[in-house]
Amino acid sequence: MEETISLKEIFEVIKKRLLLIISLTVGAALIAAVVSYFFLTPTYQSSSQFIVTQDKPDPSVQFNSSDIRTNLELINTYNVIIKSPRILEDVVQELNLPYSWEALKSKIQVASEESSQVVTVTATDVDPERAVEIANTTVETFQEEIPDIMNVDNVSILAAAELTENPAQVSPNPLLNIAIAIVLGLMVGVGLAFLLEYLDNTVTTEDDIENKLNIPVLGVVTHINDEDVRDNRTPQANRIKRGGLNEQTKKTV
Incomplete structure (x- = not known):
């Protein structure tokens, strides 16, 4: 059941x-x-952005769909290059960081919006000032090295990271x-x-008796403490008290 x-x-x-x-x-x-x-330990984040443009842009020449598509395809390659030893080792040496480029790689995130030529480099560190320096130095180093690595010059810094007066921790x-x-x-x-x-297997209610022992409850003995007896709160005491009053009344009459 x-x-x-x-x-x-x-x-x-x-x-x-x-x-x-x-x-x-x-x-x-x-x-x-x-x-x-x-x-x-609280950690802080700071972000720097760069944009992938046409190689050596000419003001008199406008972008076409083919140029934009080519730049978008390059972004995925750039995302890998930014976090490579070629870039991060220079950042570690320039900032004199107390850890290796592998540790620095875990502190950097590179992301770009879909169908966008803007890339955001986000650095995380326990020191908000150092997070700003890492983000800016990484983007600057990448901008300097990319012409030698891929023989292109189509990276322009869009927005540098800045240290605010009261930086908010991210975690x-x-x-x-x-x-x-x-x-x-x-x-x-x-x-x-x-x-x-x-x-809890203790028996506390009448239902527990019926459910556990399968026998009906015939009656319940009420618990009477000493305070109830002293204050004449029991039904028996009340009946005796009423009976005594009646006898006394009869004698008076």
Whole structure:
């Protein structure tokens, strides 16, 4: 026989373990906040852009579709060359970076919009000023080296990276981490609440007796504590009290 659980029972389980669920959720949020603000190193990004134009453009000659298509095909090649040792080793030496060109390669992203001749070079570093220097130096070095590498001169710097007064970190994102931690803590708390309820074999209600022992409940013995006896809150005490008053009334009459 399959057991089913009603919506009311679900709410009862959540209500019963509400303190556990709240504790896990708040704990997860606090841990995420502490790790994000005090343990994770913030990183910053800076971007520089260049455009692929016609080789040695002549002001009197206009672009045609064939020239643009050729330039677009070159962009994929340029994206590979930018992250090659030929370019990045010069950047490492010029900026005197404390890591190799392979490590620098992992800090650089090269992207271009579809059907666009504009290429964006993004550098990531723990130092915002160094991120700006890496982005600009990489594009400048590429512009200087590309004529010797491919015998073309069709790269022009469109926008150089600049250092702002208050650079915003790209990672970690404390608010996002806290939000994710809250969701995970809530899920774990609810799951743990139902697991504990499933593992709880204690008999606490009349329904538990009927379900576990398959016998009907004939009666329930009410628990009476000392405070109820002192305050005469039990039904028996109330009846005795009312009886005593009646006898006293009869004698008075």
